[in-house]
Structure formats: C-alpha cells, structure tokens
Amino acid sequence: MGKLFIYIGTSLFSALLLVSCKNEVLPKPSSQLRLNYPIAKYAAFENHCPFTFNINSDAEIKEDKNCGFTITYPKMKATIYLTYKPVNGDINKLLRDAQKLTYEHVIKADDILEQPFINHEKKVYGMFYKVSGNAATNAQFYATDSVKHFLTASVYFYAKPNFDSIMPAADYIRNDMQTLMETIKWK
Numbered sequence: 001m002g003k004l005f006i007y008i009g010t011s012l013f014s015a016l017l018l019v020s021c022k023n024e025v026l027p028k029p030s031s032q033l034r035l036n037y038p039i040a041k042y043a044a045f046e047n048h049c050p051f052t053f054n055i056n057s058d059a060e061i062k063e064d065k066n067c068g069f070t071i072t073y074p075k076m077k078a079t080i081y082l083t084y085k086p087v088n089g090d091i092n093k094l095l096r097d098a099q100k101l102t103y104e105h106v107i108k109a110d111d112i113l114e115q116p117f118i119n120h121e122k123k124v125y126g127m128f129y130k131v132s133g134n135a136a137t138n139a140q141f142y143a144t145d146s147v148k149h150f151l152t153a154s155v156y157f158y159a160k161p162n163f164d165s166i167m168p169a170a171d172y173i174r175n176d177m178q179t180l181m182e183t184i185k186w187k
Helices: 002-020 091-107 163-182
Strands: 042-045 051-056 060-063 069-073 078-086 109-119 124-133 139-144 149-157
Touching: 051 163, 078 163, 091 124, 091 139, 091 149, 109 163, 124 163, 139 163, 149 163
Parallel strands: none
Antiparallel strands: 042 051, 060 069, 069 078, 078 149, 109 124, 124 139, 139 149
C-alpha cells in the first residue's frame, strides 16, 4: 500500500507540474514610447553681437566665431547652429544661399513647408522651414533686416535621421527655434 500511495502521489505531482508549466501565449498590450520634456522656459540672451534673442534655459549656448552660436540639447542629442553674416549690400546672395541650404534636403525630405515671418516693428523678416521626413535637419530659418543683418539657423541630431523616432524631440526643438526667430532684436 505504501508503494501505491507513492505512485499515486508521484502521478498527481507530475500531472500538476505539467498543467502548471503550460506555456500560454498571451498578447502583450500595445505601448508607445513616452518622452517627457520639461516645459520650455525662455530667457533673453545678449552679448556683444548685433542682435539678441530668447533661448530655452535648458539649452547650452556657446559662441563660435563671427557671432555664430551652437545651441546644444545634450539630453536630446541635438544642436542648433546659428550663423550671422553682415549683409554688405548683397542680400540676394545671402537669400539664395539660405534657400539653397534648405532645399539640399529635398532628396530625403517628404515635404518642406515654408512659413514667412514678418515683424515690421522690430524690422525682422524671414522664412521658417519645417522639413518632414528622414532629412538631416527638420527645421531651418533665416532672418534679416534686409540692410545690415542676416541670421541662419538649422538643427541637427547626432543620430541617424529616423523621423518617427526623433519626432518628439524634433517638435520640441522646432518650437524653440521658432521662439528664437520670433524674439530676434537688432541692436
């Protein structure tokens, strides 16, 4: 009887083990990558250059040569390159160069949306470009007073352009670029 009891106990344990180790395939719930960025807080930036603008307080700014700047976003692995050139009577060449730079991305871009910018009070005129698709940059602009000053800016990410992956960061920085452009004041 002891052997029968052990046999029944072993059989029940084996059956229980087989039932409990069953690999049921359960569908996983769909999920989205959630990237939270802080609400942008802007502060005026001013130095010896002939213009001022507002910049996101989370960005790091470094002056390059000839009043050019690199504005970096280390957490987003992105940099805005801001270039200044005096007009010196050749506004048409500067405009052509700025537009050429933007439209070099047409090969990879799905669309390039132009948004004119005019601020008569501050004498700031320009164009903001939203570039969609897997282009190297997703936003660029130029701003000028048409007489003395000309600024261009573009953003680049330190990653292979995959627009779907960088879209939240790209939108955040594009908003910063628009704020920068809209707050330019010539000295």
